[in-house]
Amino acid sequence: MDMNQYLSMFIDESNDHLQSLNENMLLLESNPNDLSIVQIIFRSAHTLKGMAATMGYEDLASLTHQMENVLDLVRNEKLAMQDFIFDTLFKGLDILESMVEDITQGGEGKADVSGLVTQLQAIVRGEVVSTKNGGTVEQASIKNNVPAIKTSSAIQLDEFQYSVLDQSIAEGHRVLYLEVFIRENCQLKAVRAYMVFDALERSGEVIKSYPSVQDIEQEKFDHSFSLYYITQKDPAELEQLILNVSEVDRVELVELDHESLKQMGELATSTSEVAAASVQLELPPVDSEPSNKTVSETAAVNQSASKTAPKAVTSTPSRTIRVDIERLDVLMNLFSELLIDRVRLEQLASEAKDHALTETVEHMSRVSSDLQNIVLKLRMVPVDTVFNRFPRMVRDLAKSLDKKIDLVITGAETELDRTVIDEIGDPLVHLLRNAVDHGIEPVSDRLAAGKPEMGTVNLRAFHSGNHVFIEIEEDGRGIYRDNVLKSALKKGIVTQEQANAMSDEEVNQLLFAAGFSTAEKISDVSGRGVGLDVVKAKITALGGHVTIYSTPGKGTNFSVQLPLTLSIIAAMMVQMGSEKYAIPLSSIVETGIIKKEQIRSVHGNNMIEFRGSHIPLISLSGIFGIKDFNEASEDETEIVVIQKGDRMAALAIDEFIGQNEIVLKSLGKYLPQVKGISGATILGDGQVALILDPNVFIK
Amino acid sequence: MxxxxxxxxxxxxxxxxGIEVEKVQTIExxxxITRVPKTYTFVRGVINLRGVVIPVIDLRGRFNLPEGEYTDQTRIxxxxxxxxxxxxxxxSANDVIDLNxxxxxxPPEVVGGIKAKYLDGVAKIGDDRLLIMLNLAEVLKKSEIIQLESIED
Structure with a gap:
């Protein structure tokens, strides 16, 4: 069967499940006793396993299977969650994620999971389970045996086999569960297995084996197989018998009684129970949170409140459909062509002065601007798609740095254009890492400073005007002007004179300078001196900017301002001789006219006075080599004052054309990046106009 | 064969x-053409081809041939x-032929002033017509352009 058609569905759903696993694991970590969460996790893992197995991703399925085994014990209260179990499970999730990623990239989804599988199996066997948790100890006597059996819960007894075993016990036979391990270097595994079976069948009956006898004969097993066996013999004697077969490494025997057999039976039917359980489970996660008094205010919980609700909704028939991103892009392209024609039509209508035509065109304009809103909205994605991996990341970071950190996410539902979403992930990761590593102090420092032990990182997203703000605010040590300046001086980024003249805001911006890092020692997490400059470059490339607000000793806030969309922008169209250019409105402060005598020359640079300060006058025609216009030959020059941060400059323009909504187009892959040009747009008359990137002109 | x-x-x-027909999208x-400042000298600018912005290069300029006037016959x-x-x-572009x-x-070292590496070969068609097959990948190679530019500087 051709699986390709299901592949994209598999990838999407796997990612959804992995995400839900991650979130719920975090939730569980803060509420380790809430079994309803375990149920949700178990269901996700189970579905994931099923899908992976169907698609033929064996490694993925087997790892999930082992994780499921652990979860199953937890679910049935046979194992209490502990730190190392969380860590192992999280590690498992990481590997699962990388495998799915590999599949997405067209790989086989293969990975070496054996180490982790062994660890998980060890947990299932209860080997590493320390007794520090009282809850497990009381059950240890019987359960010690049972977990061992669970290792291969893949042995599922059907009703008939179960009753056979049950009756055998009732009749006084011994029912044993055996796991036989054959040496790894064994050449003829199937033969050895056959010899084991042969020996066993001489003195009893094998009820069921895993893998099946057929598979074992064809060597379709690793180095161990397990089976249920009814006999009269003494287990010790039996063990010896099996060990007599050469190349058998070891045997694990567990004698079953009614009780433990029943649990095995339950296990076998657990799959069907899951389905039943899901119905009752719709509510518990929400219910149980307030009731849990221990660590309820941690990041995971904060996030979960919004999280669990949508998850529950997904089980009802969804009113959304998945659409290929490419189709949306095509829609966008078609729409932009329409927009260009609209502008052209408006022009023609105003020239024709035909009442009926003008009216129709006006109506069409209204419809098309509604359409524009919808098309743009279609491309909007909640920032949650980027934020959702952060709780996990912060948890791991905090753990590795031995800090206590509470990540509070607000406004995860805020929407941004998909193109921005795709690009914003890495910069945010960097800023968060920075906040956790450099911002929040170690626990001891915090206590000494009279702050709560637990540091708080606020990750906020919100709309404001035509922009979306994403803020990362922590209550850490804050930025000390002197430290920053000292470091910048040492690295030769600024001179002493410059340093003295700098405002606090300018000093903060130094953090974004290339090759700057204030951390005294290089840590695993950040502090290699690369990073923040890259963050800034990326955000600037997206048409946004970053501002730092910091109070020494109180904390720092990195505020990232992003444009709502990248595909349609408002721009001022200007004429330069015979050429037309578009300047994004977002960077224009104002427009004006200056007289020739107002232009002053300072060190060979043209400056003009603007609102009490002197700003440079930049000659666009000079920079772009425009042949048929030169402002120097004019008595009066139109200017556009542009802004980048708090710096300004004026561009000399030939003539203003007017304000327009323009559709951004790339210049194609062939042309190299042109400094000062960020793209192109198509005008109403079908001509191409270039879009200026004013940021480049301000140094 | x-x-x-x-x-x-x-x-x-x-x-x-000659260019293989599969690599040609349309002939216009x-x-x-909108000029793009500060780019390679042989890049004439960009055009709007049914809503897509496409850079155009003057093939004469690319091969350092003397530039000619654009006429009715000129094609993109x-x-x-x-x-x-x-x-x-x-x-001009006005023929599609079958070629074995x-x-x-x-190709010989230099054909019509164009270096051999930009060519896939030379085919004889008819009695006295020679067709020079272009190696598009090489013509559009960027590292090549950068070298070329640095020589010009």
Whole structure:
């Protein structure tokens, strides 16, 4: 069967499940006793396993299977969650994620999971389970045996086999569960297995084996197989018998009684129970949170409140459909062509002065601007798609740095254009890492400073005007002007004179300078001196900017301002001789006219006075080599004052054309990046106009 | 036995050149070109081809041939190679021929002033016509351009 058609569905759903696993694991970590969460996790893992197995991703399925085994014990209260179990499970999730990623990239989804599988199996066997948790100890006597059996819960007894075993016990036979391990270097595994079976069948009956006898004969097993066996013999004697077969490494025997057999039976039917359980489970996660008094205010919980609700909704028939991103892009392209024609039509209508035509065109304009809103909205994605991996990341970071950190996410539902979403992930990761590593102090420092032990990182997203703000605010040590300046001086980024003249805001911006890092020692997490400059470059490339607000000793806030969309922008169209250019409105402060005598020359640079300060006058025609216009030959020059941060400059323009909504187009892959040009747009008359990137002109 | 190729034939000066038909998207008459400042000298600018912005290069300029006037015959051939769409300005383009790969011979060092590495070969068609097959990937190679630029500097 051709699986390709299901592949994209598999990838999407796997990612959804992995995400839900991650979130719920975090939730569980803060509420380790809430079994309803375990149920949700178990269901996700189970579905994931099923899908992976169907698609033929064996490694993925087997790892999930082992994780499921652990979860199953937890679910049935046979194992209490502990730190190392969380860590192992999280590690498992990481590997699962990388495998799915590999599949997405067209790989086989293969990975070496054996180490982790062994660890998980060890947990299932209860080997590493320390007794520090009282809850497990009381059950240890019987359960010690049972977990061992669970290792291969893949042995599922059907009703008939179960009753056979049950009756055998009732009749006084011994029912044993055996796991036989054959040496790894064994050449003829199937033969050895056959010899084991042969020996066993001489003195009893094998009820069921895993893998099946057929598979074992064809060597379709690793180095161990397990089976249920009814006999009269003494287990010790039996063990010896099996060990007599050469190349058998070891045997694990567990004698079953009614009780433990029943649990095995339950296990076998657990799959069907899951389905039943899901119905009752719709509510518990929400219910149980307030009731849990221990660590309820941690990041995971904060996030979960919004999280669990949508998850529950997904089980009802969804009113959304998945659409290929490419189709949306095509829609966008078609729409932009329409927009260009609209502008052209408006022009023609105003020239024709035909009442009926003008009216129709006006109506069409209204419809098309509604359409524009919808098309743009279609491309909007909640920032949650980027934020959702952060709780996990912060948890791991905090753990590795031995800090206590509470990540509070607000406004995860805020929407941004998909193109921005795709690009914003890495910069945010960097800023968060920075906040956790450099911002929040170690626990001891915090206590000494009279702050709560637990540091708080606020990750906020919100709309404001035509922009979306994403803020990362922590209550850490804050930025000390002197430290920053000292470091910048040492690295030769600024001179002493410059340093003295700098405002606090300018000093903060130094953090974004290339090759700057204030951390005294290089840590695993950040502090290699690369990073923040890259963050800034990326955000600037997206048409946004970053501002730092910091109070020494109180904390720092990195505020990232992003444009709502990248595909349609408002721009001022200007004429330069015979050429037309578009300047994004977002960077224009104002427009004006200056007289020739107002232009002053300072060190060979043209400056003009603007609102009490002197700003440079930049000659666009000079920079772009425009042949048929030169402002120097004019008595009066139109200017556009542009802004980048708090710096300004004026561009000399030939003539203003007017304000327009323009559709951004790339210049194609062939042309190299042109400094000062960020793209192109198509005008109403079908001509191409270039879009200026004013940021480049301000140094 | 070689394969049969369909080849678009275009002219630069007196020479005839060929590009495999699969690599050609469309052939257009001259369109208004918007100049792009600060780029390679042979890049004439960008055009709007049904809503897509495509850079156009003057093939004469690319091969350092003397530049000619644009006439009624001038055409822009839009080619797509390695996911790049680029327009070539050529003197004229008015023929599609079938060509057997066997008839393509490896090119001499320099043909019509164009270095051999930009060529796939030379094919004899008819009695006295020579067709020069272009190696598009090489013509559009960026590292090549950068070198070329640095020599010019």
């Amino acid at each position: 070689g394969e049969e190729l369909k080849v678009i034939v275009f002219k630069l000066g007196n020479e005839e050149y 008459r001259m369109l208004p 051939i839009i080619v797509a190679v390695n996911e790049m769409e680029v327009g070539f300005i050529v003197d 790969t066997d008839r393509i011979e490896s």
